[in-house]
Amino acid sequence: MKDNGTTALTPDQLKGQALANADTDGARALHRIVIVGHVDHGKSTLIGRLLYDTDSLPPGKVEELEAVSARRGMAIEWSFVLDAFQAERDQAVTIDTTQIWFKTALRDYVIIDAPGHREFLKNMVSGAASADAAIVVVDAAEGVREQSRRHAYLLHLLGIRQVAVVVNKMDLVDFDQARFEEVSKEITEYLESIGASPMVIVPISARDGDNMAKRSWRTPWYDGPTVLSALDGFHGHPGLGAQPLRLPIQDVYKFDARRILAGRIESGGISVGDTVLFSPSNKTARVRTIEGWPEDDKPESAAAGESVGITLDEQLFVERGETVSHVGNPPKLTTVFHARLFWLGHKPLTVGSRYKLRLLTQQAEVTVESIERIVDTQTLESSAGDSVERNAVAEVTLRSRQVLCLDDYGDLPKTGRFVLIEDYDAVGGGVISMEGLPDQRQVVEVKSTNVISVEHRLTADNRATRNGHHGGVLWLTGLSGAGKSTLAMEVEQRLFAKGYQVYVLDGDNVRRGLNANLGFSPEDRTENIRRVGEAAALFADSGIICITAFISPYRVDRDRARASAPGRFHEIYVKADVETCEQRDPKGLYKKARAGEIRQFTGVSAPYEAPEAPDLVVDTATETVPESVERIIRYVEKVFVLKRGERPQA
Amino acid sequence: MDHLDALEAQSVYILREAYARIEPLAMLWSLGKDSNVMIWLARKAFFGSVPFPVMHVDTGKKFKEMYEFRDRYAEEWGLDFLREVCPPIEEIDPSLPPAARSAARKTEGLRQAIAKHELKGVIAGIRRDEQATRAKERVFSPRGEGGGWDFRDQPPEFWDQYKTDFPPGTHIRIHPLLHWTELDIWLYTQREGIPIVPLYLSKDGKRYRSLGDEDITNPVESDAASIEDIIKELRTTNTSERAGRAMDHEREDAFERLRATGYM
Numbered sequence: 042m043k044d045n046g047t048t049a050l051t052p053d054q055l056k057g058q059a060l061a062n063a064d065t066d067g068a069r070a071l072h073r074i075v076i077v078g079h080v081d082h083g084k085s086t087l088i089g090r091l092l093y094d095t096d097s098l099p100p101g102k103v104e105e106l107e108a109v110s111a112r113r114g115m116a117i118e119w120s121f122v123l124d125a126f127q128a129e130r131d132q133a134v135t136i137d138t139t140q141i142w143f144k145t146a147l148r149d150y151v152i153i154d155a156p157g158h159r160e161f162l163k164n165m166v167s168g169a170a171s172a173d174a175a176i177v178v179v180d181a182a183e184g185v186r187e188q189s190r191r192h193a194y195l196l197h198l199l200g201i202r203q204v205a206v207v208v209n210k211m212d213l214v215d216f217d218q219a220r221f222e223e224v225s226k227e228i229t230e231y232l233e234s235i236g237a238s239p240m241v242i243v244p245i246s247a248r249d250g251d252n253m254a255k256r257s258w259r260t261p262w263y264d265g266p267t268v269l270s271a272l273d274g275f276h277g278h279p280g281l282g283a284q285p286l287r288l289p290i291q292d293v294y295k296f297d298a299r300r301i302l303a304g305r306i307e308s309g310g311i312s313v314g315d316t317v318l319f320s321p322s323n324k325t326a327r328v329r330t331i332e333g334w335p336e337d338d339k340p341e342s343a344a345a346g347e348s349v350g351i352t353l354d355e356q357l358f359v360e361r362g363e364t365v366s367h368v369g370n371p372p373k374l375t376t377v378f379h380a381r382l383f384w385l386g387h388k389p390l391t392v393g394s395r396y397k398l399r400l401l402t403q404q405a406e407v408t409v410e411s412i413e414r415i416v417d418t419q420t421l422e423s424s425a426g427d428s429v430e431r432n433a434v435a436e437v438t439l440r441s442r443q444v445l446c447l448d449d450y451g452d453l454p455k456t457g458r459f460v461l462i463e464d465y466d467a468v469g470g471g472v473i474s475m476e477g478l479p480d481q482r483q484v485v486e487v488k489s490t491n492v493i494s495v496e497h498r499l500t501a502d503n504r505a506t507r508n509g510h511h512g513g514v515l516w517l518t519g520l521s522g523a524g525k526s527t528l529a530m531e532v533e534q535r536l537f538a539k540g541y542q543v544y545v546l547d548g549d550n551v552r553r554g555l556n557a558n559l560g561f562s563p564e565d566r567t568e569n570i571r572r573v574g575e576a577a578a579l580f581a582d583s584g585i586i587c588i589t590a591f592i593s594p595y596r597v598d599r600d601r602a603r604a605s606a607p608g609r610f611h612e613i614y615v616k617a618d619v620e621t622c623e624q625r626d627p628k629g630l631y632k633k634a635r636a637g638e639i640r641q642f643t644g645v646s647a648p649y650e651a652p653e654a655p656d657l658v659v660d661t662a663t664e665t666v667p668e669s670v671e672r673i674i675r676y677v678e679k680v681f682v683l684k685r686g687e688r689p690q691a
Numbered sequence: 692m693d694h695l696d697a698l699e700a701q702s703v704y705i706l707r708e709a710y711a712r713i714e715p716l717a718m719l720w721s722l723g724k725d726s727n728v729m730i731w732l733a734r735k736a737f738f739g740s741v742p743f744p745v746m747h748v749d750t751g752k753k754f755k756e757m758y759e760f761r762d763r764y765a766e767e768w769g770l771d772f773l774r775e776v777c778p779p780i781e782e783i784d785p786s787l788p789p790a791a792r793s794a795a796r797k798t799e800g801l802r803q804a805i806a807k808h809e810l811k812g813v814i815a816g817i818r819r820d821e822q823a824t825r826a827k828e829r830v831f832s833p834r835g836e837g838g839g840w841d842f843r844d845q846p847p848e849f850w851d852q853y854k855t856d857f858p859p860g861t862h863i864r865i866h867p868l869l870h871w872t873e874l875d876i877w878l879y880t881q882r883e884g885i886p887i888v889p890l891y892l893s894k895d896g897k898r899y900r901s902l903g904d905e906d907i908t909n910p911v912e913s914d915a916a917s918i919e920d921i922i923k924e925l926r927t928t929n930t931s932e933r934a935g936r937a938m939d940h941e942r943e944d945a946f947e948r949l950r951a952t953g954y955m
Contacts, residue, residue, distance in 0.1 A: 142820070142872075163847045164847075166847050166849050167829070167845075167847050167848050167849055170849035170850055171849070199849070291704070291707045291708065291711055292707055292710065292711045294737060294738065296737060296738065296739070296740045296742065297739075297740075299738070301738060303707055303736075304707075305700065305703075305704045332738055333738075334734055334735050334738045334739050335739075336739070344692070346692050346696075346697060346700055347692065347696070347700050348699075348700040348701075348703035348704050348707070348736070350738060361711060385847055397856075399852045402711075458850055460849070460850060460852040462856065464856075465854070465856045465857050465858060466846050466847075466854070467846060467847050467848070467849075467852060467854065470849060470850065
């Protein structure tokens with residue numbers, strides 16, 4: 042999956058950025074920080090020490106801690122701060138997330154702590170999903186452990202892009218630079234393997250306060266920021282304003298003469314006078330006003346994070362679920378997408394199950410089409426399987442009946458993630474990848490206007506009467522090497538000999554002429570099939586039986602071709618498994634694909650969506666070519682030949 | 692966008708989600724500083740009109756100033772105002788300590804009002820920083836039949852996708868101010884010029900920091916005679932906001948028990 046991971050910053054950059062933020066944030070902004078790490082690596086000590094270093098402890102608390110610690114024969118134990126806080130604040134209850142407030146000279150912070158192991162994922166998700174940044178605590182002696190990895194993985198999946206690492210208990214390894222670098226390397230490698238990177242890594246001793254608020258003399262070899270200045274270097278909502286506009290419509294209000302479209306801008310900005318596009322309906326209009334209350338508060342423009350209401354210069358029928366963008370940079374439209382998801386449901390997620398999907402303000406029913414891999418959040422090993430258990434992470438493909446508008450998570454996080462609902466509850470959340478899948482928008486755009494269809498004076502029936510058979514499309518679909526071209530050519534020859542008007546459209550031939558300008562990206566493949574579908578429909582219209590031989594891997598593309606020749610489209614699934622096709626490999630393409638020379642090769646590194654209800658299936662793995670040809674001919678004679686008495690009035 | 696703008700935008704988003712997805716819906720108005728901000732935010736969200744009833748569950752024991760405030764602004768703000776009364780104290784569990792019993796009466800009044808209007812959603816102005824059990828709340832918080840809250844097993848809530856589907860017989864409490872602090876409320880009240888009940892301002896060295904029923908709410912020592920003074924005071928205080936609320940302090944877990952049975 043693509044990723045817009047952060048890059049590491051130098052101390053100077055951190056300082057500069059912090060000051061710039063302090064300036065632009067106006068009133069003191071509140072930053073939400075989640076602290077994670079393996080058990081006993083020092084999370085509580087870190088929090089206790091942060092509260093002490095920022096003067097956030099109530100009067101008398103330090104003396105009390107010293108006394109309690111002395112009684113146990115130890116120097117001051119900062120983690121007791123947290124225990125005491127919790128006892129005071131929460132009385133006898135164990136809670137799911139605590140929030141602890143503190144401030145630096147620059148701004149206010151809330152620490153979100155998510156204890157509790159049994160319900161770990163559900164509570165961590167609820168607490169941490171809204172965090173602006175995270176601190177991962179790693180023990181200098183023990184190094185990266187199971188929980189450090191699992192927490193980091195989930196943080197990344199939740200969309201937290203600002204991560205600082207603290208290597209704690211440096212006093213236990215004598216502030217050894219080599220050991221620090223070893224642990225730094227270990228955690229950096231892990232984070233990079235999941236597409237993240239730490240902004241800073243700070244060597245600390247939380248207990249003694251080394252590199253917490255002040256530089257420590259015990260780490261003369263370290264010249265990066267302290268923990269506090271690293272916190273102040275985090276920014277609130279990075280760069281949302283510079284991204285493309287996404288404004289999902291929450292509702293349409295008609296309380297008075299105005300018809301106001303209300304919603305929150307998730308990214309980008311909008312101005313009065315902008316021409317905007319609605320997805321998935323694909324309508325456009327101009328923004329007449331941005332409304333406000335009180336009445337005199339009508340802005341000329343608005344940006345990411347703002348809840349707004351707009352009116353349009355024309356009456357469009359728009360409802361909740363549509364997303365507003367600019368025309369030049371719209372979200373993708375699709376009925377299928379890949380996702381990496383975490384599963385919280387008591388019942389496992391299984392292939393074929395249906396769930397309610399919520400994506401921004403859209404709601405749709407989706408089916409789990411496949412589970413590509415299941416990731417064990419303990420070991421991070423991945424495996425195959427057809428069900429995903431509670432608290433696991435998996436890569437899946439989901440399909441919806443209605444067209445959804447969305448973005449790749451790597452491009453736009455807020456519009457590239459979704460929640461799944463089962464019965465009444467959220468049972469999973471995931472981030473979207475459209476890799477290898479076509480944007481279904483470009484093929485529905487009609488670029489030319491003033492096109493008026495002309496009525497033919499000759500009807501299809503006239504042509505059928507002359508030819509003795511109807512025109513139509515025999516659409517052969519199947520993997521490369523399944524035998525589509527072989528069958529198409531053979532069937533063409535046989536039908537021609539029997540007196541049929543017949544013609545084959547073949548992939549390689551079409552790509553030399555009509556589609557010479559198309560490559561093999563998902564969008565180009567879709568456009569390739571769209572044009573073939575339109576051309577085949579013209580052949581069918583002219584009374585000819587048009588046989589096409591294209592892999593045409595996406596169901597949605599074939600459905601569109603079917604819609605181009607309504608009533609005359611016949612889908613023939615030329616079935617053969619990948620192993621069989623790979624053995625045949627008539628064009629040597631599988632060999633190249635396996636060698637990595639061809640990216641996105643259907644069946645190897647790109648999906649093939651088999652027909653759900655084909656008109657005819659020929660299984661070339663079990664039957665001979667003459668057998669398959671015979672079955673297709675019989676099918677043609679059954680459905681295309683004019684029946685006796687079927688003599689339409691000319 | 693500054694801090695208050697961000698809080699406002701998030702609350703407006705929550706109110707619009709509630710209005711779009713839950714019907715019938717009502718907003719609770721306790722006449723206090725938080726619920727006044729909440730009504731103000733609703734007017735922002737819906738461009739001047741509040742498209743659902745605003746309901747005061749009346750114990751009959753509020754301060755005179757609060758009733759005056761209610762009658763004036765229900766009219767000035769053009770609210771669809773509902774007044775619901777609480778059952779008499781005699782009908783409430785006599786084993787409860789006096790202040791908790793009084794609060795339980797309010798809970799029962801709310802339960803009856805929800806049943807009477809068959810409400811699927813109730814918007815309430817609680818905040819996470821008020822009290823530890825409220826810190827655990829969700830923005831859309833499901834309640835069982837009878838209004839009970841199961842704080843040990845709450846639905847996950849992330850990416851602003853809130854729980855809006857639930858079985859018959861239950862309802863949702865919606866908390867558009869959950870992410871605000873007491874200081875935020877006053878800063879916003881000051882910035883927007885939102886009217887307040889004058890009891891919040893100091894008189895003879897005392898003021899009310901939190902307003903409940905007249906017989907169980909006590910003023911705190913304070914010289915803060917303006918909103919500006921209150922903001923200054925809050926920036927330095929270490930005392931809890933609900934220090935003047937008697938029912939929180941009768942037993943260690945009194946407040947939690949109240950909340951579990953449906954109290955705000």
